[in-house]
Amino acid sequence: MPAALLLVLPLLSALLLAFVGRDQKSVYRISLSFSLLTLISSLALLILWEGESYSLPLFGSRTLKLYIDPLSLVMGLTISSISFLVHAYSVRYMQDEPGYRRFFLLLDLMTFSILLTVLAGNALLMFVGWHLIGVFLYLLLGYEHQNPQSGRFALWTFLTHRFGDIPLLGALLLIFQVYGSFEFDKLYASASGEAGNTLMAELAGVLLMMSAFAKSAQVPLHLWLPYTMGGPTPVSALMHAGIVNAGGFLINRFSFLFLNAEVGLHLAFWVGLITAVLGSTLMLMQSDIKKSLGYSTVGQMGYMIMECGLGAFALAVYHLIAHGIFKATLFMGSGSVIHQARKDPNIPEDEIYKFLVERQMPPPKLPWVVFALITVSVPLAIVFLAHWAVGVDVFKYQGALLLLFFGWITGAQTIFSIYRLRAQNVYKTLLFVILSFSVVVMGYVVVGHSFEKFLYPDESFTHRIYKNANINPAVFEIQALILTLIIVLGWLLVYYRSINRGGLFESLGELRLTLYTHLSRELYVRELFKKLEGVLLRLSSAVNKYLRWV
Template sequence: MDAVWQMIIVAVAAVPFFSAFLIIVLQKKLGERAYKLSIYSAYLSVAAAAAEMMLFYLGDAEMPGAFTQTLFALHPTPVGVVLSFFVALVSVVIHRFSVKYMYDDPGYLRYFILLDLMIGDIFLLLLCGNILMLAATWHMMGILLYFLLVHNFQKAQTVRYGFYTFFTHLLADIPLMFVVWIVYHHFQTTDIELFLSAAAEGQRTVASGFGITVGVSDLVALLLVLSAMIKSTQFPFHLWLPFTLEGPTPVSALMHAGIVNAGAFLVNRFAPVFAHADFALHVALVAGLVTAIIGSTQMLIQQDIKKALAYSTMGQMGYMMLEIGAGAFALAVYHMMVHGLFKASLFLGSGGVIHDARLKENIADTSLFDFYFSTPKGKTPSRTEYLLFVLILPALISMLLFAPLIEAHGFKGVMVFYFFAWVSAAQVVYTIYHQAPVKRLRAVLSGTVGYALAIWFYVYAEKAINLTLYPDERVLDQIIHSAVWPDIFMHAGAALGLLLIFAGAFVMYRRLLHKETLFTIFGGLHDSLYRLFSREFYIQDFSESAAKKIVALSKRINDTMRY
């Protein structure tokens, strides 16, 4: 049984690389038909990943890894096994889509070779048990992504933006290399499981002075969060993402479905390290909150659909990092998979949306704000009707129904679920009304049912996901305890969030009821804010100005040194 298991996990990691090798060797003999090898390998990877997951969860004891205690050690974890199957499924979709999308491209086979190498690198990242190999796959991900993005290298702009991506991913490698050095220096091993076991025994001191003591786990956790932030487009390391749209659409789908999500996996792979790393978790929460706000606002002002999707990914990565900072590691993995599925489908279908937009203007005839705040024809307007009956009443009913969950799961966690459930229910009400106009009472009932189902799913599905990904509940309990902020920060954040929600609702109500423009309401502030957001907080301008000054300084030094 162990031999079969080891063959399966090796097959999951090796099949894409073997496919790329066969295409290179047989491309002259088979011609463009060699792409079929890549398609077959994608299906084989799904079968191997499914078998791996089945044996992993049906096995009576912990399954051994392959090539243990070596540089090429493979040690499947619950997170790695689940994500391997997910990546294999997404890989099949992208492979099939690429067959016709890339058909007339001069580098047709080169594209499939690079795609297989990227998929294989992701599998290795998910399954490797050696921190040196993990750092190597982390680095290779940036290199392969660069070659995929500059597939059409005849365009100078494509190569330039591809270099932005490569340089940012190089920055993400630096903190991880420090982690490799710290782990080997203090624990005399590069095996991830041995390091996690040793780190769980107790905190070791890296440095102390001035009344401050820095532990190994604290420093490693902070460096891991920093590396994940850079790779996952957290502010201000997000500049490369909107400029990757010059690459092929399937590459964008793969990148937004799996590559930018790698930061969540990296943190989850070293989850036990965060059991007492409260500062690193707080940094992740603040960075995620800022990124979510900026990414969402930037998405709203974009006129290009792919750029809007790119900023949408930035916002979702912010939410994912916020979940990590809140200690909801399993929820971050679930968010990563769900986001990968719907964002890949959005990118693959973006061409059809653009085609429809050219045939029909204003595809969305009714906006969400118009539905909630406009007055139906032939009816007297009411200032509180929509807010009270359509938004607030379903929330109050569902909160009363699910009051025991507040006692069972704690105030802070349930309030987060309530917020996401409220957003989901509001969208359900809007969708139902948009498809077929219904009476307000029916909208209230649908909102209540949607809200209740969303709460049930978020709470109980989160329990199931936790047990699946983290059988040892003590690890998650320790992480959540470390992630807790003082009550004053939680209460202040909740109050500020509610204030902003009601302020936004009031502004949109005035705009739609009194036909006022935002410029009329806010005056010159609206113009200044629009310039700030449209120029992307001037970060790109600052980066280009700094780059020019560095180049000028280097030229001056070269002239002085007579190079």
């Protein structure tokens, strides 16, 4: 019953708003109450769950079914929580905006679409929800019609999502041909064996990934995300916390497919890696707080997709939930930050300014060799210890090893940054950093491990996916070596510069400037799409000209 309520409540709220909601008070009371009820229903569903996945037919239909499993439970709770927060936040945030009722109505319909996607028990029904997300997102992003950019980028978003829907359709039909069903319960049951047609399964896997790339803003289909900041802030929060994660959900929902398909996983790894690097780099170059957050999401989504490519599906879900929560908070906080910044004359307080900018940095008290050793070894030890504590054999899977590698890089980079900051009290700062890093890593590994057990209780299932994500060991080692070299080289360059040996940097100055120029133009992806759009429109005009009689 709570499962059906999850879909019925937002829809009912939308209908009530359309017919009953006359003034702002009644609008937000209806919408907020139903949103709260949806959240309670999702919580109840999780609490009442008895550990077995099941299909729930609606209205006695053979095909209109919901599929309740750990993934849908977790995603349902995440979405209803974020939706409730966004509803509550919008009550006052939107009170001076025109179209208050329409906004809440759209918000409810969007919540319905996302919940339909995650709860659908039939792949085609899931596709309906998936497509509706794109449609309602278009309507929500085009909400502020006075802003000329919002309509344009809403159209852009719609097109990207629609473009991403096409490979999903293809994938679904191939899945039907391989496994003979669209029902998730049957698909999971039949997929544990070998696929009849591996080539079809591989192709379906690649198409599925392509669709996930479009929804999760992966390069080169990433531009819709950072450019759609014209919409209201609550929409940005919902978009970055709920909608953009759909790619990760999709891959997890069709995880059975990757028992017999590996090309899609390798593709996801590389696309995710490139997106993570590019998104994070472009984030650092933005001067607009919301756009910077937009690119941060692109980077995070890249990381999430990369995790999927490594076979760590459960970790990707954990990541998307954690990211959803913190990004929603950041977006909802960004409004007040911008508001404060507008009031602030932007002149720092004298003492702080002097402390941060004008003070003469004392040299670090630790010799650089010691610091380098700490930088390299301590995070590695912490990461290994955390994995050892939960009994995970990191050497068993390449994916786990690579994730450990990234964990190590993160920790090492944090410690390295202390050296760069030249803190007044190196030992104290170092101690706190190592302590907090240990807590974070331990928490992440323990919770991540438990989460994997919850989402995928069958160990052989995860084992097969991790195994499929493996590549040729020699290629893997070369890959890891290249990544390590790039990172170490980066550290050396930063260190070299910090000790004022400018010679090398001066010779690299030109290169840096060129790189900066190209990156600041976002690698011309926008121009590329504009050109493509122009070509299609010109082609259309030409065809219309030559066929003007029919």
